Amino acid sequence: MSFTPDIRVFCCHYTSQQAIAEGLAGLKNDGFPPNATIERLLCSGKLQVSTILKAFEDGADGVCVVGCPVNECHNLMGSQRAAHRVLAVRKALNELGVEGERIEMFHLPRGFHPEFVEAVKQLDERTRGMGPSPFNGGTAK
Amino acid sequence: MIIAERKPVDEIVEMVSGVKRVLVLGCRGCVSICSAGGEREVEILASLLRLGASKQGRTLETIEATLVRQCDREYIEGIDQWAGQYDAIVSMACGVGVNFIANLRPLDVVYPGVNTSFFGGSADQGIWTEQCAGCGNCVLHLTGGLCPVARCAKSLMNGPCGGSVGGRCEIHKEVPCIWQAIHDRLDRTGRKEDMSRIAPIRDWSAAGHGGPRKQVRDDLTV
Ligand code: SF4
Numbered sequence: 001m002s003f004t005p006d007i008r009v010f011c012c013h014y015t016s017q018q019a020i021a022e023g024l025a026g027l028k029n030d031g032f033p034p035n036a037t038i039e040r041l042l043c044s045g046k047l048q049v050s051t052i053l054k055a056f057e058d059g060a061d062g063v064c065v066v067g068c069p070v071n072e073c074h075n076l077m078g079s080q081r082a083a084h085r086v087l088a089v090r091k092a093l094n095e096l097g098v099e100g101e102r103i104e105m106f107h108l109p110r111g112f113h114p115e116f117v118e119a120v121k122q123l124d125e126r127t128r129g130m131g132p133s134p135f136n137g138g139t140a141k
Numbered sequence: 142m143i144i145a146e147r148k149p150v151d152e153i154v155e156m157v158s159g160v161k162r163v164l165v166l167g168c169r170g171c172v173s174i175c176s177a178g179g180e181r182e183v184e185i186l187a188s189l190l191r192l193g194a195s196k197q198g199r200t201l202e203t204i205e206a207t208l209v210r211q212c213d214r215e216y217i218e219g220i221d222q223w224a225g226q227y228d229a230i231v232s233m234a235c236g237v238g239v240n241f242i243a244n245l246r247p248l249d250v251v252y253p254g255v256n257t258s259f260f261g262g263s264a265d266q267g268i269w270t271e272q273c274a275g276c277g278n279c280v281l282h283l284t285g286g287l288c289p290v291a292r293c294a295k296s297l298m299n300g301p302c303g304g305s306v307g308g309r310c311e312i313h314k315e316v317p318c319i320w321q322a323i324h325d326r327l328d329r330t331g332r333k334e335d336m337s338r339i340a341p342i343r344d345w346s347a348a349g350h351g352g353p354r355k356q357v358r359d360d361l362t363v
């Protein structure tokens with residue numbers, strides 16, 4: 001049975017600059033999964049645990065968080081904070097018997113493009129392998 | 142403050158598995174400060190409980206609310222505002238809050254959302270350490286302000302024990318031997334003679350060994 005996951009991407013202003021500049025058509029040409037939606041934040045450190053959980057409640061099968069390289073965040077600690085929150089969500093998903101790998105933090109260079117597309121593709125493929133989210137009627141592997 | 146941490150989510154999901162509507166109730170006191178049961182954590186737990194229920198193929202309604210405190214009668218009475226809208230309460234306050242709800246609301250079903258751990262302080266961001274065990278008979282005036290009851294693994298009154306090595310406790314190498322620290326501190330502050338004072342035999346009944354403790358202040362009672 002073919003399954004197209006609902007992928008949510010939360011990324012900071014800086015890591016998504018080129019992606020946003022290209023627009024949807026440009027992204028599609030580069031192989032960006034059409035089933036992924038981007039939510040851009042001023043800083044990945046603004047992302048709250050509750051916002052990520054709402055994405056899963058809202059039907060996400062996988063969540064991709066993108067922020068600056070660990071020690072080169074435009075806002076100093078923002079991407080490290082985001083990474084900690086991603087870990088908190090993973091732990092909670094595991095406690096619920098759901099694969100923590102449905103969420104991943106990527107630290108990428110600012111404004112650069114191929115890596116950004118690659119990160120989302122990677123999460124998309126991984127999520128396809130896991131199947132629909134157990135919160136949407138799927139079964140955890 | 143009282144330090145607590147959220148229980149594993151699956152445990153709480155299990156508690157509310159027979160319930161359709163839950164009041165997730167936080168507390169603005171200690172558990173807010175140690176990020177275990179304040180407004181933000183209530184929002185997160187409510188979301189996790191709804192997700193847990195969807196995984197079981199059912200829906201769970203949640204009300205998210207936070208009281209000023211859950212250890213005072215007048216705030217607990219505030220729960221009346223949600224009367225008839227919930228089947229169970231998950232309290233994210235410390236165990237005192239859960240007990241107060243159970244004491245004062247005979248018909249409410251209440252579950253604990255956190256594990257209440259100890260009395261402590263914030264040693265660093267995101268790190269809390271135990272400092273006092275509420276023994277009811279404080280000896281800090283003799284020990285340079287460092288607590289041997291809570292901070293010595295054996296609660297010794299005349300440490301250090303033979304296992305103290307290089308200022309570290311033999312039970313947990315990452316923890317300082319508090320008795321070494323007590324001696325060093327008394328020495329540094331010119332109060333070494335405090336260590337030779339013979340302290341009276343402790344009355345441990347004040348530490349809870351004689352049943353639940355109660356404090357009555359005649360100047361405050363009405
Ligand atoms: S001696 Fe007792 S009251 Fe004093 S700090 Fe230690 S546990 Fe608390």
Ligand code: SF4
Binds near residue numbers: 302309310311320321
């Ligand atoms: S090493 Fe020090 S802190 Fe540890 S048990 Fe012995 S006296 Fe107590």
